[in-house]
Amino acid sequence: MTTQPTSLNEIQIERLDDIPLLIGLQQRLGLDTVIDDVMPRHWLHQGLSLGQLVVGWNAYILSEADHRKIAVEGWGVEHQAMLSDLFGVPVRRTDFSDDRLSQLLTQLADDEAWRSIEQKLWSNSISVYQLVPDRVRLDATRFSGYHTPNDDGLMQHGYNSNTPQLAQVKLMAASIDCGASGHLLSTEVVSGEKADDRLYLPTIDKVRQMTDESGLLYIGDSKMSAIEIRAELERKRDFYLVPLAKVGGVPALYEQCLRLIVCGSQPATLIYASDNESQSPQLIAAGYETTRDQETTLASGETITWQERILVVRSLSKAEKQFATLERNLQQATEEILVLTPEPGRGRQQICTTAELDAKVEAIKVTYQVGEYLHYTAECEESVKTRYIGRGRGSANRQKKEIRSVRYQITQVIRDEQAIRQAYCQMGWQLYATNQLQAHLPLDEAIRLYRAAPRIERHFHLFKSAPIGISPFYVRNDDQIKGQARLLSLCVRLLTLIEIVCRRHLKAHGQTLPGLYLDNANRRTAKPTAKRLLRAFRGIHRVRLPNQVTSYTTPLTDLQQQILSILCITTSIYQARAPDSHHS
Numbered sequence: 001m002t003t004q005p006t007s008l009n010e011i012q013i014e015r016l017d018d019i020p021l022l023i024g025l026q027q028r029l030g031l032d033t034v035i036d037d038v039m040p041r042h043w044l045h046q047g048l049s050l051g052q053l054v055v056g057w058n059a060y061i062l063s064e065a066d067h068r069k070i071a072v073e074g075w076g077v078e079h080q081a082m083l084s085d086l087f088g089v090p091v092r093r094t095d096f097s098d099d100r101l102s103q104l105l106t107q108l109a110d111d112e113a114w115r116s117i118e119q120k121l122w123s124n125s126i127s128v129y130q131l132v133p134d135r136v137r138l139d140a141t142r143f144s145g146y147h148t149p150n151d152d153g154l155m156q157h158g159y160n161s162n163t164p165q166l167a168q169v170k171l172m173a174a175s176i177d178c179g180a181s182g183h184l185l186s187t188e189v190v191s192g193e194k195a196d197d198r199l200y201l202p203t204i205d206k207v208r209q210m211t212d213e214s215g216l217l218y219i220g221d222s223k224m225s226a227i228e229i230r231a232e233l234e235r236k237r238d239f240y241l242v243p244l245a246k247v248g249g250v251p252a253l254y255e256q257c258l259r260l261i262v263c264g265s266q267p268a269t270l271i272y273a274s275d276n277e278s279q280s281p282q283l284i285a286a287g288y289e290t291t292r293d294q295e296t297t298l299a300s301g302e303t304i305t306w307q308e309r310i311l312v313v314r315s316l317s318k319a320e321k322q323f324a325t326l327e328r329n330l331q332q333a334t335e336e337i338l339v340l341t342p343e344p345g346r347g348r349q350q351i352c353t354t355a356e357l358d359a360k361v362e363a364i365k366v367t368y369q370v371g372e373y374l375h376y377t378a379e380c381e382e383s384v385k386t387r388y389i390g391r392g393r394g395s396a397n398r399q400k401k402e403i404r405s406v407r408y409q410i411t412q413v414i415r416d417e418q419a420i421r422q423a424y425c426q427m428g429w430q431l432y433a434t435n436q437l438q439a440h441l442p443l444d445e446a447i448r449l450y451r452a453a454p455r456i457e458r459h460f461h462l463f464k465s466a467p468i469g470i471s472p473f474y475v476r477n478d479d480q481i482k483g484q485a486r487l488l489s490l491c492v493r494l495l496t497l498i499e500i501v502c503r504r505h506l507k508a509h510g511q512t513l514p515g516l517y518l519d520n521a522n523r524r525t526a527k528p529t530a531k532r533l534l535r536a537f538r539g540i541h542r543v544r545l546p547n548q549v550t551s552y553t554t555p556l557t558d559l560q561q562q563i564l565s566i567l568c569i570t571t572s573i574y575q576a577r578a579p580d581s582h583h584s
Helices: 019-029 031-038 050-064 072-078 080-087 098-108 111-129 200-211 227-235 250-262 316-338 354-368 417-425 443-451 454-464 478-509 530-535 558-566 579-583
Strands: 012-015 135-145 167-178 181-191 217-219 239-243 269-272 283-297 303-315 374-388 400-415 429-434 541-544
Touching: 012 080, 019 031, 019 050, 019 080, 019 111, 019 478, 031 050, 031 111, 050 072, 050 080, 050 098, 050 478, 072 080, 072 098, 080 541, 098 111, 098 478, 111 181, 111 200, 111 478, 135 200, 135 454, 167 200, 167 454, 167 478, 181 200, 181 454, 181 478, 200 227, 217 443, 227 239, 227 283, 227 303, 239 443, 250 283, 250 303, 250 429, 269 443, 283 316, 283 443, 303 316, 303 443, 316 354, 316 374, 316 400, 316 417, 354 374, 354 400, 429 443, 454 478, 478 530, 478 558
Parallel strands: 135 217, 217 239
Antiparallel strands: 012 541, 135 167, 167 181, 239 429, 269 283, 283 303, 303 429, 374 400
């Protein structure tokens, strides 16, 4: 009996890549179950549940770096067999249709449902990966779109230095510190014209309800330093660490504190990058602290009094950047002042009065903000020319007149080095406020904590860059905008969770991972990014021959197996299941 050769067109080759990992991670977190509990299936709803749609769509976004709805249906058809294996039910061609995804976003836009989803997802994260809240970082960002604002819409024109011509929606986020990284805890989507300082207290209340914790340390930027926010945190027996905005009485306090250490006898504490046993620790800042009594009356009429620590800190890197800017301005101002008085010649305008020269020099110094640091010297040059009066040729009998001209020549631009040195001593300073006791939050630890605050900025970077790339929005209606922002926040949570778990495991076991850098296969890292970890799964395929139930999957590498083990995901997720199991 002869076996008929198999045609290449009959062989089914399916690319798996990181899709099983992403779906397995979400299933381990119970994300599909959480969403199905909060948003139960309608009795007419067929096919995948809402939770399974979210899990599949998230996998598509992170694997394909595309959050458009229109392309998901084709992706679902292409990976129909694999998705059926992973979900344990047959995936239909219409499960990921545009209409069904639009309905999903509408349901995610429900505020009560979303609050329950975040609460349950956080509880699952604690139980599965032992995430423990200690410090919470708060900040807001904005996402732009090519939308026409309406009176009651989310998309509004607001302050945006990058794209002021575009409408925007604002997202307020809370992130918890989890050792080596941060994890997105809560998000709130509001219209783009709203001020940031009005968003902090509602977000803090939401964090309290989600974590059921009091006494947490909340870290934010200067917009969180409003006295009402600090007083409310003190009233609820929570703690804050914020830089003080230079408004109200803060400028006078700033000058007073600075005078004590720059011109007085106040000693400074040196602050280093870390407390490890490095032979050459990096000096990052210096400063001291003082205290003051605070009292304010809340909107409820309750008066709050407490003692607040003021941290007077100089960032050395900030001082160096400010001084470099000053030096650059001094150089440019000097060059422009020197060319004010060129040598006489055709087309070269001359300055003939001291008032004109002083005005032009002062304008340059104001432009570059160097008025205190530059002075100049100039010479007055007079010349006399004799000319005949009237027209025609000159003669011995014609009358003559003398024409005197005056021009000023700048001879030297002088730097006031003493004033420049004094300016440098006053650069890089910032006042921070906290109500945490010194025993629990020393000066050096407080500054190191605040310097780590860009972790939440990285969450915003994940929102805005590949693979998520939230801007521009490809949806128009408010419910679709809000729902999609919330869906993409789940993707950010997955990326940060991958990083937290991997980095924590590697640190605990003193290990590093190789093979994550395309330009150097031997390079190892103990702090891998989620994007590099997911990219390590590129090139995994499943091959199925015609008329055969079994299939062949590309063997997993040692690196891929190690990553799955760290994330507590079994390698069997990359193996095909029997067709009967789809109906179990």
